Structures are given as structure tokens and as C-alpha cells.
Amino acid sequence: MSTITIKSPADFHVHLRQGSLSQLIVPHVRKGGFDVAYVMPNLKPPITNTELALKYKADLQKIDPNVEYLMTLYLSPELTPDEIRKASNAGVVGVKSYPRGVTTNSDGGIESYEAYYPIFEAMQEVDMVLNLHGEVPSDANANIHVLNAEPTFLPHLFKIHEAFPKLRIVLEHATTRAAVEAVKKCGPTVACTITAHHLALIVDDWAGQSWNFCKPVAKFPDDRQALRDVVKEGHPRFFLGSDSAPHPPHAKSTSSPTHACAAGVYTSPILLPLVAHLLESFSALDKLEGFASTFGRAFYKLPIDESTNKVATLRRAPPGTLVEGEYNLGDESLVPFWAGKEIGWILSDSE
Amino acid sequence: MSTITIKSPADFHVHLRQGSLSQLIVPHVRKGGFDVAYVMPNLKPPITNTELALKYKADLQKIDPNVEYLMTLYLSPELTPDEIRKASNAGVVGVKSYPRGVTTNSDGGIESYEAYYPIFEAMQEVDMVLNLHGEVPSDANANIHVLNAEPTFLPHLFKIHEAFPKLRIVLEHATTRAAVEAVKKCGPTVACTITAHHLALIVDDWAGQSWNFCKPVAKFPDDRQALRDVVKEGHPRFFLGSDSAPHPPHAKSTSSPTHACAAGVYTSPILLPLVAHLLESFSALDKLEGFASTFGRAFYKLPIDESTNKVATLRRAPPGTLVEGEYNLGDESLVPFWAGKEIGWILSDSE
Numbered sequence: 001m002s003t004i005t006i007k008s009p010a011d012f013h014v015h016l017r018q019g020s021l022s023q024l025i026v027p028h029v030r031k032g033g034f035d036v037a038y039v040m041p042n043l044k045p046p047i048t049n050t051e052l053a054l055k056y057k058a059d060l061q062k063i064d065p066n067v068e069y070l071m072t073l074y075l076s077p078e079l080t081p082d083e084i085r086k087a088s089n090a091g092v093v094g095v096k097s098y099p100r101g102v103t104t105n106s107d108g109g110i111e112s113y114e115a116y117y118p119i120f121e122a123m124q125e126v127d128m129v130l131n132l133h134g135e136v137p138s139d140a141n142a143n144i145h146v147l148n149a150e151p152t153f154l155p156h157l158f159k160i161h162e163a164f165p166k167l168r169i170v171l172e173h174a175t176t177r178a179a180v181e182a183v184k185k186c187g188p189t190v191a192c193t194i195t196a197h198h199l200a201l202i203v204d205d206w207a208g209q210s211w212n213f214c215k216p217v218a219k220f221p222d223d224r225q226a227l228r229d230v231v232k233e234g235h236p237r238f239f240l241g242s243d244s245a246p247h248p249p250h251a252k253s254t255s256s257p258t259h260a261c262a263a264g265v266y267t268s269p270i271l272l273p274l275v276a277h278l279l280e281s282f283s284a285l286d287k288l289e290g291f292a293s294t295f296g297r298a299f300y301k302l303p304i305d306e307s308t309n310k311v312a313t314l315r316r317a318p319p320g321t322l323v324e325g326e327y328n329l330g331d332e333s334l335v336p337f338w339a340g341k342e343i344g345w346i347l348s349d350s351e
Numbered sequence: 352m353s354t355i356t357i358k359s360p361a362d363f364h365v366h367l368r369q370g371s372l373s374q375l376i377v378p379h380v381r382k383g384g385f386d387v388a389y390v391m392p393n394l395k396p397p398i399t400n401t402e403l404a405l406k407y408k409a410d411l412q413k414i415d416p417n418v419e420y421l422m423t424l425y426l427s428p429e430l431t432p433d434e435i436r437k438a439s440n441a442g443v444v445g446v447k448s449y450p451r452g453v454t455t456n457s458d459g460g461i462e463s464y465e466a467y468y469p470i471f472e473a474m475q476e477v478d479m480v481l482n483l484h485g486e487v488p489s490d491a492n493a494n495i496h497v498l499n500a501e502p503t504f505l506p507h508l509f510k511i512h513e514a515f516p517k518l519r520i521v522l523e524h525a526t527t528r529a530a531v532e533a534v535k536k537c538g539p540t541v542a543c544t545i546t547a548h549h550l551a552l553i554v555d556d557w558a559g560q561s562w563n564f565c566k567p568v569a570k571f572p573d574d575r576q577a578l579r580d581v582v583k584e585g586h587p588r589f590f591l592g593s594d595s596a597p598h599p600p601h602a603k604s605t606s607s608p609t610h611a612c613a614a615g616v617y618t619s620p621i622l623l624p625l626v627a628h629l630l631e632s633f634s635a636l637d638k639l640e641g642f643a644s645t646f647g648r649a650f651y652k653l654p655i656d657e658s659t660n661k662v663a664t665l666r667r668a669p670p671g672t673l674v675e676g677e678y679n680l681g682d683e684s685l686v687p688f689w690a691g692k693e694i695g696w697i698l699s700d701s702e
């Protein structure tokens with residue numbers, strides 16, 4: 001097989017930031033082969049209402065009008081059932097829940113889910129999607145740490161799903177066998193995104209290597225195997241959400257004993273080739289279109305429009321093709337995941 | 352309590368390196384309050400025979416003649432039972448076993464212990480100590496990674512102990528509850544060192560923070576609790592081995608996506624105050640002399656000579672006392688663990 005075509009690849013979890021960084025990275029959605037971006041709301045200030053979401057969408061469209069931006073709100077006490085109805089009418093697709101303090105700009109994250117049941121009720125009525133960052137905050141006294149934060153969260157998923165069985169829920173960026181099994185056990189309204197980098201990394205890869213550090217952290221080899229297996233199985237409720245999260249090189253480096261590096265791995269500009277490369281590494285290349293397009297589109301009720309949606313074509317990269325090391329725009333600079341490493345596929349409109 | 356005196360503090364696991372780095376760090380043994388250094392043999396080339404050990408000891412004595420250096424050999428195929436007898440006669444105290452590839456300069460480490468049984472037999476005869484780096488190499492196919500590498504090693508400890516019940520064995524730098532329980536289960540010939548930094552750190556502390564990255568990596572809160580508990584219990588087979596391991600700042604920083612940082616945490620110059628500070632944090636200050644001197648000395652059969660051995664005196668540090676940020680000598684530079692953090696105790700001969 002020397003070429004692969006994928007109808008309208010969709011990235012169901014991406015951070016597009018603000019300001020000058022946004023100028024650099026928004027065009028990378030299409031550069032990475034994608035037509036659809038499901039946009040995270042963890043800005044400063046967070047996107048907590050319809051007005052902010054529409055303003056943000058307009059900003060993104062100004063940078064690249066050819067991407068379909070699916071907007072989300074940041075779950076916070078500011079949100080009301082009325083605002084949910086308003087957001088839904090305005091085309092906002094989902095609401096993202098961040099547990100407090102677990103990742104970039106999550107200081108306003110939630111501590112208790114039951115307080116939000118009226119919001120979930122309204123979301124269920126208008127058929128909005130709840131996107132869960134599925135980790136609980138670390139707590140040494142309870143032996144909760146970055147490696148069991150996700151399994152420890154799963155009872156919350158079950159509880160919300162049981163209380164709102166018709167509410168569509170996505171467990172974002174799953175990293176553990178436990179999470180894969182939990183989502184499988186749930187009904188058809190519960191799905192799961194998987195990032196590219198979690199198909200590649202394990203804990204050993206970020207031990208002493210802050211560039212591979214993200215939240216949720218990559219877990220054990222057996223967990224990675226579970227992610228690979230569910231992709232290879234072609235399970236329709238498991239699909240790509242890159243969680244591509246740019247941080248400038250100085251923030252990803254660990255130069256000081258008193259400052260930890262920023263959590264996040266940047267994959268947008270090489271996303272579709274990288275996903276193809278990784279899926280091929282575990283013999284799942286035939287599931288690429290499902291994983292990177294049709295499964296997520298089905299769950300999100302976004303059918304492909306053959307007349308307008310893009311078809312991405314990947315071709316076999318010449319042996320020795322390496323991923324570009326750095327992207328720059330003005331003062332902004334980014335080093336992508338897999339920089340300098342060999343990759344087996346490139347987009348056919350790339351050189 | 353405003354002062355504490357400790358008879359002849361002994362660090363039963365320390366890396367003193369070579370060349371100009373050695374010039375900087377060897378004086379830090381006494382600066383950190385210690386009288387005795389149990390010296391690791393993982394140099395380039397490794398200390399694999401008596402001659403090299405005696406040469407290395409002479410080098411160290413030239414830098415600071417006032418420390419008692421206890422020398423070790425690097426377990427490798429070069430070692431013979433005759434060499435063990437020779438080493439023992441020359442005053443070499445122990446033999447260090449490194450599993451291949453798990454830490455700094457361990458490429459020559461061992462893969463199978465049974466091949467070394469004739470060596471262990473000779474060691475048992477002459478009463479030398481076997482120092483085990485108790486980790487197996489990571490192996491994704493077997494789901495072995497940096498966080499279960501130590502528990503996975505423990506069957507080797509039991510097997511060697513069973514085969515050589517009179518051989519004194521030290522499981523070095525234990526980091527897990529499983530290791531603590533394993534050593535407790537063994538007979539009186541098996542002991543265990545614990546580092547200062549593993550009494551402080553958990554996995555969350557080195558996630559994205561390469562300066563806290565060492566091997567074995569710090570584990571889960573429950574594991575740290577087990578280390579603290581066994582120190583607080585005053586168990587005589589658990590004592591301090593700092594595993595103080597200097598790496599220059601550029602090697603500890605993670606500036607590049609393709610280079611991981613060096614594994615190691617540097618505690619020598621602040622060791623006794625740091626240990627006092629940490630023990631006090633979990634109400635074990637009354638066990639300081641046992642943990643940092645007498646327990647290890649008893650296991651190693653090194654009684655204190657009241658006429659020659661140093662007495663270290665710690666006094667309560669003025670509030671706001673911070674650990675020095677950097678040590679320099681010529682081109683060498685080192686940033687210690689706990690740099691810039693508040694510390695509750697200082698040595699009475701320090702300013």
C-alpha cells in the first residue's frame with residue numbers, strides 16, 4: 001500500500017490557544033491533515049459562555065477559515081441551564097470538565113460533579129456532549145498520584161453515565177486499560193478519545209524527559225497495549241483526539257530545580273502522518289479512517305459532506321524521512337512531538 | 352531540642368566520581384556532616400579489581416584524608432574468587448551489582464546472578480558484602496517499567512539470600528513498600544539502604560521535573576510512607592545510603608526533545624541536615640543517630656572509635672534558612688537537591 005485516503009479527518013480534542021501562538025498553530029490543523037477541530041476552552045480567561053465561544057470561534061476562523069471549529073464551554077459555576085440552551089442554539093457542541101489543578105489552566109476546574117447535575121440535565125435535553133478530563137487531583141494522603149489519577153476517576157464516569165444515560169459523554173485522552181474497559185462497559189452514549197502520543201509513549205519515556213511529559217501522563221506498557229488493542233479492534237466508540245498542546249521550548253525544558261516543565265505534547269502539524277505511522281507499527285493501519293474520522297463523526301453526529309469535506313491523502317514517505325524539528329512565527333517557536341524521528345507516511349500535498 | 356549530636360555519621364552509598372568533579376564533591380562528604388563514605392565503583396572504567404579500588408581510594412584520600420573510604424568492586428565477569436580473597440585482604444568491603452543498563456555507567460551490569468555464585472561463595476567465606484542495585488531492566492513486552500522494576504527484582508534477592516544465607520547483602524536505595532517488606536522477611540544478614548531524597552519525593556515530584564529524576568525513580572505516596580515508617584520504627588537493618596549522585600546542570604536539565612536528563616540527585620553537601628529535616632517532618636528525629644550512623648555501622652561491623660571518630664553536631668537553623676543553590680570549583684558546577692528550599696537544621700560548624 002503506497003497511498004491511503006481518509007475522508008475529512010477530524011481531531012476531536014485540540015488546544016488552539018490565543019494571540020500570537022494561535023497564529024502559529026491554527027494553520028497546523030490543516031497542515032496535519034485535518035478538516036475538523038474540536039476546540040478546548042481552557043484559555044485565560046476560560047471560555048465559560050456562548051459569547052466567549054463565538055468570539056473565539058471567529059478569531060480562529062480569521063486565522064484559517066477552512067477548518068470546521070467545534071466549540072466547547074468550560075464547566076464552571078458560572079454556567080446555567082439557560083446558558084446551555086443558548087450555547088446549543090448557537091452551535092456550541094460540548095462542555096469540558098476539568099478537575100481542579102490537574103492540567104494547563106485548570107485552576108477553575110471542578111471539585112464535585114453533583115453540583116453540576118442541573119447543567120448535565122440541560123445538556124442531555126439539548127443533546128450537548130460532556131467532555132471529561134478523567135483524572136482526580138493528586139493527594140498523597142490518599143495515595144493518589146499521576147499514575148492512578150485516571151483509574152481513580154472512573155467511578156465518577158459511571159455515576160454520571162448512570163444518572164444521565166442519554167447524555168453523550170466523552171472520556172478524553174484515555175491512557176489506561178482500566179479506562180478502556182470502563183468505556184466499553186458503558187452504553188452507546190459514552191465514547192473515548194485517544195491521543196497519538198499515548199499510542200507511542202510509556203512512563204519510561206517521560207522519566208527524565210520533560211518533552212514527553214503531558215497530562216494525563218503516559219502509563220505502563222500494558223496500558224499502552226490496551227489503547228493499541230482497542231484501536232486495532234476498530235471499536236467505534238474509541239477515536240482520535242490529539243490533545244495537541246503547544247508550549248514554547250523554554251516551557252518544555254527543565255532548566256531549573258524549582259520549575260517543572262509545562263505538561264503537553266504538540267502533534268498538530270504532523271498528526272495524520274503520525275497516527276498512520278503509529279497505527280501501522282501495531283498493524284492497525286486499516287482502522288485509520290475509522291479512528292481518525294468516521295467513528296468520532298458518528299458519535300458527534302457530524303456526517304461527512306462528500307461535496308465540501310476534504311479528503312486527505314497520505315503517501316509512503318521516502319526512507320529516512322524525518323519529522324521537521326521546529327516551527328516559527330514571529331517570536332513564537334514550537335518543537336513538535338516526534339521531531340527529528342523517522343516517519344513512514346506524509347501527506348500527499350506535502351513536500 | 353536545639354542541638355543534636357550524632358557519633359560519626361556514615362553514608363553507606365555514595366558516588367564520588369573521578370577527576371575534576373571528584374575534586375569538587377569529595378570534600379562535600381565532610382561538609383555534609385559525614386565521616387565515612389561507602390564508595391560506589393561505577394566509574395569509567397568501572398572499579399573491577401583490587402588494584403583499581405586501592406588506586407581510587409588513594410585518589411580520594413589525596414582530596415580529603417579525613418574521610419574513611421569503604422571501597423567496593425563492580426561485579427563483572429572479570430571478577431574471580433581469588434580476586435575476592437585478594438580484595439578482602441586489601442580491605443575492600445563490598446561488591447556492587449548493577450543490572451545492565453538501569454543507571455549511570457551500568458552498561459557492564461549483570462544479566463544473570465547464578466553465573467556469579469562462585470563469586471558469592473567466596474564473598475560469603477571472606478565476609479564481604481554484596482550490594483544490590485535492586486531493579487530489573489525495563490521490558491515493555493513483559494510490562495516491566497521504571498515503577499515496577501524494583502518489586503520485580505525482589506525474587507532475585509530472596510534467591511541469592513536463600514543460596515547464601517550467611518552472605519551479607521544490602522538492597523540499595525529501596526523505594527517501595529514491597530522492598531521494605533522483602534528485606535524485613537529476610538534474615539539478619541540482609542539489610543537495606545534508604546536515600547534522603549526517597550524520603551521526600553514521590554512520582555508526582557519528578558513528573559515534568561528532571562532535577563528530581565533518579566534511579567530508582569521515586570514511587571507512590573504509599574511507598575514513601577513505608578520508607579518513612581521503617582525509619583521511624585528504628586529498624587536496625589534499614590539505614591542511610593544517600594546515593595548522592597552529582598551531574599552537572601546541563602545534564603540535569605532537559606533542553607532537547609531527543610536527550611533525556613541524567614538520573615541522579617545530589618545531596619552530599621547538605622546530607623546530615625537534610626536527613627534531620629526530613630526525619631523531623633515525620634516525627635522520627637529520635638532515630639537520626641541509628642539511621643545515619645549506628646545501624647549501618649553495626650551491619651558493616653564498623654564500631655565507632657570514640658577517640659578518633661568525629662561527632663557531628665546539628666543545631667536548629669534560624670527560620671528562613673535556605674539551602675545553598677550551587678557549588679563550583681573551576682569548570683565544575685553542581686546544584687544540590689533542596690537548593691533554595693528552607694531547612695530546619697544546620698551543622699554547628701557551618702555559618
